[in-house]
Amino acid sequence: MSPRKSPILIVIVAPSGAGKTTLCELLIERSPKLVYSVSCTTRKRRGREKEGADYFFVSVDDFQHRVEDGAFLEHAIVHGHYYGTLKETVNTSLDDGRDVLMDLDVQGAAQIRRAVTAEDQPLRGKLVDIFIEPPSMAILERRLRERGEDSDGTISERLQNARCEMMHKEHFSHIIINDDLETAYRQLNTYIAAARASASSPA
Numbered sequence: 001m002s003p004r005k006s007p008i009l010i011v012i013v014a015p016s017g018a019g020k021t022t023l024c025e026l027l028i029e030r031s032p033k034l035v036y037s038v039s040c041t042t043r044k045r046r047g048r049e050k051e052g053a054d055y056f057f058v059s060v061d062d063f064q065h066r067v068e069d070g071a072f073l074e075h076a077i078v079h080g081h082y083y084g085t086l087k088e089t090v091n092t093s094l095d096d097g098r099d100v101l102m103d104l105d106v107q108g109a110a111q112i113r114r115a116v117t118a119e120d121q122p123l124r125g126k127l128v129d130i131f132i133e134p135p136s137m138a139i140l141e142r143r144l145r146e147r148g149e150d151s152d153g154t155i156s157e158r159l160q161n162a163r164c165e166m167m168h169k170e171h172f173s174h175i176i177i178n179d180d181l182e183t184a185y186r187q188l189n190t191y192i193a194a195a196r197a198s199a200s201s202p203a
Helices: 020-030 060-068 087-095 106-116 137-147 152-166 181-199
Strands: 009-013 034-036 039-041 055-057 072-078 081-086 099-104 127-133 174-177
Touching: 009 020, 009 106, 009 181, 020 034, 020 099, 020 181, 039 099, 060 072, 060 081, 072 087, 072 106, 081 087, 081 099, 081 106, 087 099, 099 106, 106 127, 127 181, 137 152, 174 181
Parallel strands: 009 099, 009 127, 034 099, 039 055, 127 174
Antiparallel strands: 039 081, 072 081
């Protein structure tokens, strides 16, 4: 009997500058059945980011009201700004049988991990969480400076946060060192394919 495909949650976490955004864009571009979970954030828009495509940009008051209403599947404060994933955004895609890609931080990933491993959770066993690691802190710093988006103080803060984030990498199912983009993408795709196969059950 052919397996019945079951939707999975794909959680990608990485320090700022490790290449997470580029890898997620490649996944979306090359996997038409994969949907990106757009998060809410209180930070300002950067560069070419678009409302509803990259993030839902909301005020602090709006975000806090949604927290009080229990609207978020996960939420956290990162670099002084609120980030959160709306339950409705994820559930709609999963109900349609589509895999959901989530671009999170270590706090958000931990919340998702706890939520989907609960005994009564229908998505139990259908999460793959992957940590993207830079080749070295020196290369990470170079990448951050080459972006030209942050002050020296902000870069120092991001590097310190990266060191803290990498202390949590062992909690993830898989770790990928993003030294070469295509190699990292192939590894990422392999882990996702394995998770899809594992989540499928006989029809």
